[in-house]
Structure formats: structure tokens, C-alpha cells
Amino acid sequence: MSSVLYQKVVKSFGALNVLRSLDLAVPDHKFLALLGPSGCGKTTALRILAGLDMPSAGKVFIGERDVTRLQPRDRDIAMVFQSYALYPQMTVAENIGYPLWIRGTPDAGRKAKIGEVAAILEIGHLLDRRPRQLSGGQRQRVALARAIVRDPAAFLMDEPLSNLDARLRLTMRGEIKRLCQRLSATTIYVTHDQVEALTMADFVAVMHGGELQQMAPPIEIYDRPANRFVATFVGNPPMNILPAALSEKGVIVAGKVVPLDAARLAACRAASVAEIGLRPEDCSAAAADTPDALQGEIYVVEPMGNETLVNVRLEGGNVSVRAGREFRGVVGESIGVAFDPANACFFNSAGLTAVHRVNNNGRVT
Template sequence: AFLMDEPLSNLDARLRLTMRGEIKRLCQRLSATTIYVTHDQVEALTMADLVAVMHGGELQQMAPPIDIYDRPANRFVATFVGNPPMNILPAALGEQGVMVGSKIVPLERTRLTACRLAEVVEIGLRPEDCSAAQPGEPGALPGEIYVVEPMGNETLVNVRLEGGNVSVRAGRDFRGAVGESIGVAFDPANACFFNAVGLTAVHRVNSNGREK
């Protein structure tokens, strides 16, 4: 077995990328059990079969990388894993869905019931599950462009909403400017919901209509 404690932390970005692949390939070829300690979530998600997320000396969640990303156990894991991290907004329960800012987000009946039973207080959305929409578009949350970050293959847009700021992954051809009005649209099935103590009460739904 091998124990590696942040072996790539002092390397430049390009060499770190190369060595990450080489270490993973070596461990797979040797079929060696390896405990790899890192603060770099990209290293953890790309190299591990199982990821253990620690916080304050306590284990928050241990699961395969895809489950850590799609099914975070709590608010800490949701906002720690992902770059940009999951957007978190206050949410209030309503008759047909949850209220986010001044908008009602409709939910399928079983999910709404689960939210009521868990007394959810926050909604979580990954930036890639949000999209830029026209101001006033039905169902979209109204906001104002706060920061625009062209990344080459995509554009990260930070939007100021009633309940806080959210990050949106937009296309490389996004042309909005800081200060302009914008809508943020999303599929409610992609949302996670958190209760008052920060535990994930309701997970996102997969293509089969079941929680991921």
C-alpha cells in the first residue's frame, strides 16, 4: 500500500496535470491500494475510486467521485466540491413548490412532499445546471450580471439574485455586460434541497425520474 501526502502541491499547473495521470496509471498497473491526501478536489475526483471528504477532523462523506458530486451528503460537501461550487439560495415551502426570491419553483408532488417532511430551507444548483435567460422569461429568476469571466471554451457569469449571488456556466459566445438585467433558468429536477442543519434532504433527479 502507498500513502501520498499532497505529492503534487509544489508543481506548476502543467506538470501537475501530467503527473496526475502518471500516478493514476501507475497505481492501476500495480493494483496497489493507495491513500492519497490532497486539498485539490480535481485530483481527488479524477484519481480516486473512493473519495473521503473531511472537515474539522470529521468525515463528512465517503463515496465514489460521481456520488460526491451529484449526491453530496450535506451543504459543506456540496459547496466544497465543484469549481465553481454549488449555488445555495434560501428557499421557502409553498403550496405548489418552493419560493426562491419572488419566484415559485414548481416541484413534482413526491419531491414537494419530501421537502415538506424534511423542512427544507435552502436550494442547491450546480452552475452547469443553470442557464442564462432573457429578463422576465417565465420561470427564470430575475437578476443582474455581477461579473463576467470569459474562459475560452465557456463563460462564467456571476449573477446577483434576491437571495444571493449564483454562478452560471454560459456559452463562449455570451455577450452580456456587468449591470445588465438577466434571467437564470434551471430545471427543478436538477436541484438539491437542504434542511436547517445543512443535511441534504432531497437529491437531484436522474433521467429515469428517480433521485440520483
């Protein structure tokens, strides 16, 4: 296994700039999720690493090796595509063994290795079938088996779960995570599903418009988003964003002054804060006339079984609140929204996070 490095990688298709100087380093043995909305350049970034596309500028390294100009077969990586790309005329065993056959691995060694990876992925009983005789989840396992059958320097996976139904996706999410931990494999996993990224990865790289927004461990992406885009792309329901102004004592949100301690207020002032960000779980439903709560009106109530999502219309915009399962408010009712400003983050007018939530040490950052 090896580390992976993108160095100032640019990719344009004619006038369309798809990657605008991508710098990204994936440490050896780590699982990186490349997360971003449709069209942000995720697949393009993977294809450049795999050698299926050439960058317009910049370099890619696998381990110490500059592989930018190498043929795909000389890069020692394995890629799992969304479509699985199995050979329909071959059996499962032949599909899995194909990368070894190409390399001239003798029959006996190949057979043993096929058996070994088929056992890991629990598809040993399917080896004589053709891909058309398999379910989506079984095909997906075969594609994974084919990727791990030779020990590549890195695994690249492009939305490998997107063709599966919701239930199977959930199961395979855990299975792939286990598999990658067991193999201790350097992995780049492309997804537009923020839950997949957070649950599976050691690091999440969030992309938008061909640019890397932030790369960090999942919890940091969630708790300390670099900007408004990351803050709202990760989390479901997304972080609430409201216009914010400063007063002598605190921040003015939805027509109400919420007191801030002196250090936080000074940090907000220095940064010319324009908006406040609040996660739904950091907001709570309060009685309509609660003194320090924002005042609003219930817009939608969504019982989820274990909790209730309440959407509240405030001056300045709507917010989502995670309330308990016992929540009994009805649409149109007046309601208070309470929050601890220590859990809020603040954005400047450029959309960058100027003041983060207070961390565990009580340090203002």
C-alpha cells in the first residue's frame, strides 16, 4: 500500500474547468472519502489518478512514484466503478481472476487467490455463475473481489453502492468499511452521500466546483466546517444559517439579542460576522414566551419515530430543530427556539467560518 498525492492538478474539457488546482494528500493505509455534489469533479479526479484521463496540468503520485505519465496498467491501482464493469461472458471466478491472468499468474496460484478473496466476500458459492445470474449486491461483491485479488497500491471506488437498494447499501457500507480496515488499504472512495463519507472514512475531502473545500477527519468536518458550503452540505437536516448582526452585548438573530461572552463577541467583531450557523440538534423547542429563545411559528412537524423534526419559521428564515419524540406542537402555533451560542459558528460575508463552535477545552477558535 502507498500514499496518494495530487499536486496542483488542473483538468479542463475545452472551456470547462473541472478541476482548478487540486492539492490532496491521502496518507498510507487511510480511507479517504471524496465528497461533493454532482458535477463537482469527483470522478474526473479518480480517473486522473487511475490514468484513464490526463490532467491538463499538475502531477499525481502513488507512493514516491510520479505516475502522471504512466499507463493505467503500470500504476498498480484497482478501481471499482459504479457500473461494476464485469465481463458478461466470463464466470465469476474468471472475472475475479482476470487481473492475475493478465499478469501471467500461474493457474494454481490464481485459483488459490480467487478462492481466498471469494471467501472474504462470501461469494464462494457463486464462482461458476455469469454476472447476469447475480443480484446487484452479488455483482458488487464480485467487483470488489476483482479489485482486491492482487494487492494494489491503492483502491479507487466511484460510488460503488449507488446501484443498490437502500437496505443493501446500508449493509454493504459496513462491509466495505470492514474490508478496507482488514486489508489496511489506501482507499479513495467517491460519493455524493455525506452519510457514507462520514461513516466510512478516516478523512473526508469535500469538493465543490472543482475546488477542494476542506479535508479533515469526519468529526472535524462536522464540528468545524471551513465554510458555509461544507457546513450545509454535511449534516441532515443541514445546518441552519441565519443572518446575524452584532450589538454591544451579543449577536442579533431573528430580531433578538443573544448574549455572547466577551472573547467570542470580540472574535465576531474582528471577523465582520454576517451569518450564524446552528445545527438542528443544537436547537431546542421552547415555550413561545421563553425569554432568551428566538420567537417563531411552527411550519412543519415531521415525527421520525425516535425524534421529531420541527421546522420553524423565524424572522430571517426557517430553521430545523431536533425535538424529542414526545413533541406535540402543531403547525401555525407560536414556538420558541433556544440554543447555546457556544455551539454556534459564525460566517463572514465571504462565507468562510470566522468563529467556530467552542471546543471541549472551552477555547475560542
